[in-house]
Amino acid sequence: MSAKETPVAVITGAGSGIGRAVAIALNRAGWRCALLGRREAPLAETAAQSPHRDRMLTVTADLSQSGQVRDAFAQIVAQFGRIDFLFNNAGAFGGQARVENTTPDAWDAVIAINLNGAFYCAREAWRQMLVQEPKGGRILNNGSISAHVPRPQTISYAVSKHAVTGLTKALALEGREHGIAVGQIDIGNAATEMTADMSKGMLQADGSIRPEPVMDVSHVADMVLMIAQQPLAVNTLFTTIMATAMPYVGRG
Numbered sequence: 145m146s147a148k149e150t151p152v153a154v155i156t157g158a159g160s161g162i163g164r165a166v167a168i169a170l171n172r173a174g175w176r177c178a179l180l181g182r183r184e185a186p187l188a189e190t191a192a193q194s195p196h197r198d199r200m201l202t203v204t205a206d207l208s209q210s211g212q213v214r215d216a217f218a219q220i221v222a223q224f225g226r227i228d229f230l231f232n233n234a235g236a237f238g239g240q241a242r243v244e245n246t247t248p249d250a251w252d253a254v255i256a257i258n259l260n261g262a263f264y265c266a267r268e269a270w271r272q273m274l275v276q277e278p279k280g281g282r283i284l285n286n287g288s289i290s291a292h293v294p295r296p297q298t299i300s301y302a303v304s305k306h307a308v309t310g311l312t313k314a315l316a317l318e319g320r321e322h323g324i325a326v327g328q329i330d331i332g333n334a335a336t337e338m339t340a341d342m343s344k345g346m347l348q349a350d351g352s353i354r355p356e357p358v359m360d361v362s363h364v365a366d367m368v369l370m371i372a373q374q375p376l377a378v379n380t381l382f383t384t385i386m387a388t389a390m391p392y393v394g395r396g
Contacts, residue, residue, distance in 0.1 A: 159186025280323025332386030
């Protein structure tokens with residue numbers, strides 16, 4: 145298979161954690177990958193760790209800014225010619241605060257990345273998928289366990305991830321007639337920089353602080369790769385992958 149025939153994936157938040165693991169897994173499986181994020185250095189490090197560096201493109205953009213997202217996707221299409229898969233992964237946790245102490249700036253910062261950024265990226269990938277030949281593609285949104293059950297004192301994050309579920313459903317419905325499959329992966333306690341504090345102790349619904357089990361991020365990457373490789377006639381609409389013993393069912 146020539147380079148031009150290999151499928152193209154866009155991975156947001158590809159400079160660390162889940163995004164990095166997924167990008168490397170897709171690249172190892174033969175995909176051409178566009179690594180999208182705010183800072184060049186972490187993206188370059190992801191590319192450097194990949195087995196097929198020549199199939200990697202790094203693109204910087206602030207995903208909360210629609211114009212920057214548009215320009216980034218134009219750069220990706222100019223390089224690769226199409227988009228087959230978008231892993232809408234970039235996100236911000238925003239820390240923990242009680243409702244009365246949550247500032248407008250803190251709220252806006254989380255919503256801007258987790259919801260607005262996810263929509264802007266989906267929209268640009270969607271526009272390309274409508275016009276390319278062959279038409280169509282797949283979008284996979286990174287939801288969260290918090291798309292189902294919130295952690296204490298994380299209202300911005302929980303609301304943003306519940307909204308991502310609405311985004312997934314709306315896109316999946318509208319995508320049917322265009323050959324665009326849209327799904328969501330809800331991830332619980334993958335071991336990344338973002339979850340480093342979980343093994344030390346996390347606030348629980350009863351007010352206690354307890355460490356939580358985590359799982360290796362490679363398991364998430366394996367599942368995303370499996371979904372990415374499904375034919376477009378098949379859609380994994382929602383799936384959950386989590387550390388087996390983490391507090392989720394019965395979190396509250």
